[in-house]
Amino acid sequence: MSLSVPASPAPAAEPVLRPASLVGRTRAGLSDALAEIGVSEKERRMRVGQLWNWIYHYxxxxxxAMTTISKVLRAALAERFTLDLPEVTAEQVSSDGTRKWLLRMPPVGARDRGAEIECVYIPEVDRGTLCVSSQVGCTLSCTFCHTGTQRLVRNLTTEEIVAQLMVARDRLGDFPGRTPPEGAFVPNDGGRFVSNIVFMGMGEPLYNFDGVRDAIDVISDNEGLSLGRRRITVSTSGVVPQIEALGAEMGTMLAISLHAVRDDLRNELVPLNKKYPIRDLLEACRNYPGLSNAKRITFEYVMLKGVNDSDAEARELVRLLKGIPAKINLIPFNPWPGTRYECSDWDRIERFSEIVYRAGYASPVRTPRGRDILAACGQLKSETEKLSARARLMLEQSEAEAAALAS
Known part of the structure; x- marks a missing residue:
């Protein structure tokens, strides 16, 4: 009997670096690109404005297609750069209309083999919300979060963050005068294009501060993508030293992943709490630039059965937030394979919400969206790691079986 033994995996080929895309670049980045092809400093300002309009508005x-730019300059740009978007390697559609895209980013350097991230589009009657990622993986290891089980690979670049919105608008047919790509989902009720962005995908945004800040500058620019900063929410697990700078330099809405009212429990759920405990975190919130009743902080609180959902904890939450203009989002826990947590019973969630509401705080219970495609809050995890882990396991099993048969 002949035995076929799996060959050792071949060394991975060096990534092929494609021409850089201009999509996602800041105005300074576009100016640098023009300088690379010899456009004079005097001319660059005008050309940057033209490129910006074509890329981000249209x-x-x-x-x-950039008909206001000379053919000679268009040819020079096409020779050196592209207008490519990240590849959509998978699109999953939930029964509730939520869409999750797995995006493959091109390599950003000789040692980078590209990365895969997930972003999620949530259509609602009065808005369309895009949940974007800021890192590949995450370093925080929050025990209730699926993304936290994935190691941190790297920060996303400004261009990669902006590109998530560009992909969403492309897939939704949300650019004027452009035919949507084949298979795109085009809303037909006039109110479900991307109107809001939340940095609640993979990663801790404040550990990629510069990339997120510059991406928000691009996204909120009135001459391009034109999403107001009041429609952009940055969520943090509590990187206290960067919270004031977030308000001062980005001016967005702030969300805090709180999830517990005691340091001992939050140390377990959100290990970053060991470095920045609740008292320090809430003090930073009280000092958040621009904080007012019109610009409230959202506190996110995942409801974990028998862990953080008692009446006493609801009352303590109210006490902790006294004096902070706030809204409290109660999030039914979204299960994922291997988790040890369960979602609180519905009547328990309603009781918790009632205590908070009677104390004067808005306490909406976030409707779970995209659970059936692992697109809900806390469920994102890039397919890159899942597939590579599965491949390693299959290889190890094959080698073990071959060794057993050969002995």
Whole structure:
């Protein structure tokens, strides 16, 4: 009997670095690109404005469509750069209309083999919310979060963050005068395009401060993508030293992943609490620039059965937040394979919400969206790691079986 033994995996090929895309670049980044192809400093300001309008307002994918730019300059741009978006390697659609895209980013350097991230589009009657990622993986290891089980690979670049919105608008047919790509989902009720962005995907945004700040500058620019900063929410697990800078430099809405009212429990659920305990975190919130009743902080609180959902904890939450203009989002726990937590019973969630509401705080219970495609809060995890882990396991099993048969 012949035995076929799996060959050792071949060394991974060096990544092929494609021409850089201009999509996602800041105005300074576009100016640098023009300088690379010899455009004079005097001319660059005008050309940056033209590129900005074509890329971010019209969403063009071919330099030849930029009819206000000379053919000579268009040809020079096309020779050195592209207008490519990240590849959509998978699109999952939930029964509730939520869409999750797995995006493959091109390599950003000789040692980078590209990365895969997930972003999620949530359509509602009065808005369309895009949940974007800021890192590949995460370093925080929050025990209730699926993304926290994935190791941190790297920060996303500004261009990669902006590109998530560009992909969403492309897939939704949300650029004027452009035919949506084949298979795109085009809302037909006039109110479900991307109107809001939340940095609640993979990663801790404040550990990628510069990349997130510059991406928000691009996203909120009135001459391009034009999403107001009041429609952008940055969520943090509590990187206290960066919270004031977030308000001062980004001016967005702030969300805090709180999830517990005692340091001992929060140390377990959100290990970052060991470095920045609840008292320090809430003090930073009280000092958040621009904080007012019109610009309240959202406190996110995942409801874990028998862990953090008692009446006493609801009352302590109210006491802790006294004096902070706030809204409290109660999030039914979204299970994922291997988790040890369960979602609180519905009547327990309602009782918790009632205590908070009677104390004067808005306490909406977030409707779980996209649970059936692991697109709900706390469920994102890039397919890159899942597939590579599965491949390693299959290889190890094959080698073990071959060794057993050969002995």
């Amino acid at each position: 969403g063009v994918r071919d330099f030849s």
